[in-house]
Amino acid sequence: MRKGLRINQLVIPLAALALALAACGDEDPPPPPPPPGFTPPVPGQPIVPVQPVVPGQPVVPGQPVVPGQPVVPVQPVVPVQATTTIALAPGFMPDPYVEAGTSGGPVDASTWDASCRGYVAATPNHLFNAGGSFTTLRLLVSGGTEDTTLVVQKPDGTYLCDDDSSGQDPILAGHTFPQGTYKVWVGSYQEGIFAPYNLGFTELSSVNVSTLGIPGSMVGTTPRPPPPGDMRANFGTITLSPGFSPDLHRATGSAGGSVEALTWDESCAGHVSEVPDHLFIAGGNFPFLKILAHSPTDITLVIQRADGSFLCNDDADGTNPAISGVFPPGPYRIWVGTYQGGQRPQYTLGLSERPSMSPSEL
Missing domain, CATH: 2.60.120.380 (Jelly Rolls)
Incomplete structure (x- = not known):
């Protein structure tokens, strides 16, 4: 019995050794080198799936691939324009007061009010703080060769809008502007158009769109005649x-x-x-x-x-x-x-x- 036990104890280790030696002779060949341009993954960073290229469509970097769904095109870059604040009181000088900016945006203004036209930014281009009640104030836009629109939200949330009162340029006239804060947008009639403009505020009937100067130029500093009551004269x-x-x-x-x-x-x-x-x-x-x-x-x-x-x-x-x-x-x-x-x-x-x-x- 003791001899039999010893033989069995030897047979099992020898069999294991034989299997190990056989495995050494069947090793797989080494993997091929990575293709040119291959970037190995960085430990700790997620792997972004490679997106298939659809002819004629740009790809969005980092967008996961969903089988059977088309690639979403890259959206155009919309100019970001900071809201400027304009504070005026009745009888302000110089008249007109002019601010420059860029029209257009992704929002259809008619979705805010049926009387409004054009595409505007999500946030107003200007904030107008009326320091008193205006009865003859007009807002005019000079958009050059581009078709522009004008949208004003009153302090009570209602809208005043205009399009093409002067050719392709809007003018808001015949409205009273009580004291308060007004939001002002200058839109583009066509979607995707971003154009320079001059926005003018005036109480004078003689001021028109051409008075505002070349769109985009800061003509608000153009000298105006002296205000009423100024009795100066060069030669008496x-x-x-x-x-x-x-x-x-x-x-x-x-x-x-x-x-x-x-x-x-x-x-x-x-x-x-x-x-x-x-x-x-x-x-x-x-x-x-x-x-x-x-x-x-x-x-x-x-x-x-x-x-x-x-x-x-x-x-x-x-x-x-x-x-x-x-x-x-x-x-x-x-x-x-x-x-x-x-x-x-x-x-x-x-x-x-x-x-x-x-x-x-x-």
């Missing part, structure tokens, strides 16, 4: 009443300046100073008055009425301007400009109640 004040004598009243000065009169009113021409050259006080109602100027250089004439509107002329008599008509009593500001910038020629200004008066007689 002229006070006349109907029937004045002698008829012709003359004044002299130097024409020109750094301001393009076109930025005040599109009917005006030439380069003028910010402060008027003359302040004319009409002491009564003039049924007819002619204001004219003469200079050897090509000059222009700009007159601002008391209500802020303008009368302008260029080349009524050769290269000399003249303006005539009814002049009710009140103050008038008079500028004599130069058609070309950078010039400061001498001129003679004349005021007459005679229709036949011409600049050459000055």
